[in-house]
Amino acid sequence: MNSERAKTPDGVGQSLTRVDGPQKVSGRARYTGDLHVDGALHAVIVPATRPHARITVDPALATASPGVVAVFTHRNMPKLADVERVFESGTVLPLQDDRIIYEGQPAALVVADTLERAIEAARRVRIGYREEAFQADFLDGLDRAEAVRTFVGEEPDNEIGDVEAAWAESDVRLEETYVTSDRHHNAMEPSATLAEWRDGDLLVHDATQGVVNTRNVLAQALQLDPARVRVTCEFLGGGFGGKSWGWPHQVLAAVAAHELGRPVKLVLTRAQSYTAHGYQPASRQAVALSAGADGRLTSIRHDSVVAGSFAGDYVEGPGLETAPLYACPSIRTTHRVVRLHRGNPVYLRTPLGGLGLVAVESAMDELAHKLGMDPLELRLKNYAEVDSGKGKPFSSKKLRECYEMGTRRFGWSQPRPAPRMRREGRDLVGHGMATAILTAYRFPAKARVSLDHSRQVLIETSTQEIGQGSYTIFAQVAADVLGMPVEHVRMALGDTLLPAAPFSVASTTTMSVGSAVHDAATKLKAMLAGFGAKTPAGYLRALRRSGAEKLSADGVWSPDDDQCPVSICSFGAIFVEVRVDEAIPIPRVSRIVAVYSAGSIINPKNARSQMIGGLTWGIGQALLERSETDGRLGRFLSKNLAGYLVPVNADVPEIDVSFVEEFDGYAGPLGARGIGELGAAGIGAAIANAVFDATGVRVREVPIRPEHLMAA
DSSP: OOTTSOOOTTSTTOOOOOTTHHHHHHTOSOOGGGOOOTTOEEEEEEEOSSSSEEEEEEOHHHHTSTTEEEEEOTTTSOOOOOOOTTOTTOSOOTTSSSEEOSTTOEEEEEEESSHHHHHHHHHTOEEEEEEOOOOOOTGGGGGGOBOOOOTTSOOSEEEESOHHHHHHHOSEEEEEEEEEOOBOOOOSSOOEEEEEEETTEEEEEEOOSOHHHHHHHHHHHHTOOGGGEEEEOSOOSOOTTTTSSOOHHHHHHHHHHHHHTSOEEEEOOTTGGGTSSOOBOOEEEEEEEEEOTTSOEEEEEEEEEEEEETTOOOOOOTTTTTTTTSOOSOEEEEEEEEEESSOOOOOOSSOTHHHHHHHHHHHHHHHHHHHTOOHHHHHHHTOOSEETTTTEEBSOOOHHHHHHHHHHHHTOOSSOOOTTOOEETTEEEEEEEEEEEEEOOOOOEEEEEEEETTSOEEEEOSOOOOSSOHHHHHHHHHHHHHTOOGGGEEEEOSBTTSSOOOOSOTTOHHHHHHHHHHHHHHHHHHHHHHTTOSSGGGHHHHHHHHTOSEEEEEEEEOOOGGGOSSBOEEEEEEEEEEEEESSSOOEEEEEEEEEEEOBOOSOHHHHHHHHHHHHHHHHHHHHTOOOOEETTTTEESOOSTTTSOOOOGGGOOEEEEEEOOOOOTTTOTTOBOOOTTGGGSSHHHHHHHHHHHHHSOOOOBSSOOGGGGTTO
């Protein structure tokens, strides 16, 4: 495939409406919580209410409650096998001993014949606590931070050049500290698991971002051959990282179903969603930039300390995308973790640069102000053609075009007025900008594409649809290769019986699984050509000549990133306008223009929606989202959407999203790179920079709150 080929009417590059849309808006799409199995029991987790303790559990009142079938505690829970690092909720398996190391940790599991009876019985479980000292405040624990490899396996410390020497010899220096807050995923669909055993085999319907990974976790914990575990997920109502890998509730449902000999359904409450499957950890990031008088960077130092857990080893990596961002001869990044008595964090849209750019891009804005330069001019002065961290050129990078297009569409003025100079009525108006970067992670994938005598194409792959449009994208890829309309393409997704595909995280699905679909469709087209089909009009004749009921081809994609000669990243330029009322200093975003370099765009309509979603997440990061911890109780203060603020329609302004024309042949046969998380990168810093431009007050903590601006 190349960027010059003629476009198929329904194929790659066309703005098709989502094929799964009618199912979702009509209520016909089946989510895990909607599923029913005859005879299923209902399970409810009894969470610990202390962050660090030894417990005793008295289930007598619950066991005697109407409809209760069983109450599982650490006294009668079967022993589980250790699970490898993929168990992102940590090394603490559920109900294995009397040790509690975070509030919300499962202390018991009640199973009853109805959900209502299980809920009532769960209230009757009596838990005694022998409390122990706990550590729950992140900033108070900075002095005991420890070095641990980040969650993507990178070493905690990395250095290029001589940062100290460059700092000492520089003309201009900037050193500041930036703080980001704990944030939660808050998917519309709560996590849910329905487990049943059939002749010794385990069938699990689960709200998961990775059916294959969930299968592997369950197989390990229960010491089963993975071939005896089947996991399905037809639709997911939001995950954002919180439903990836495996978590205790999935194991609990599977074990309860095995022990009781009946299907068991377990659906988390909203409050349990705040403690049961991770969150984005708070961070404290010190950034030091040095430059010559002309603005050319001579050194970057980015030291990150992040919140972690005694329950596991997840370590966020805010500095992992700092090195490829700008041309600089000396760069050092470090990562440290402060372990707390809270559940293990996990990635949240967007990890890595989603946190790190808040600090680095804010610091770049501060450096530009100190130099008396336009923030965009400073970024262009330090434009990187090579990934400094890897020492490799970029596979394709059109960030200059993003800057140029964004400047024009936004109306970025040069020279810029001083901060606090733009006014409209009572509003102080500010403009800010930032750069976005997203590393392209690629995973091996398999897919199967078939054609039958009804002229229907079937795509089969185990990856799951999590809301990003896979049902439409894969259909477009196959339709493009085969030259057929999308309405002739059907899909079977989200089942471990299908060809193995990776979990849906890190913006990898289109690039990885889409490439496998492309390979399978290409092979099928060649098979049909072997039976005489030179055009789609001859496919059925070719199929009849084959004598088969259907023809199928298996596609495989196995990228070798270790041998890849280039660095594969996506980029973006974000321009933001904010307004701050002088009397009531609440920042409100009034306009966003964002332009992205992300390779070939398979479906522009779908891609634009993805970016709008990501940018909305950035508004939340910059101005609203913060999971506060009650230091006395060692728990998140508000485990609901009444006390945790997320952007609503009134918070989201006009958003202008566009993409530059690009085809990245290194990324894969589709020429596409991931975009799902790109929209949430850089936007937080752009908003913070615009708030400074409006008010003249530099806030180095997100979310930015009115009290930060009271001095304005």
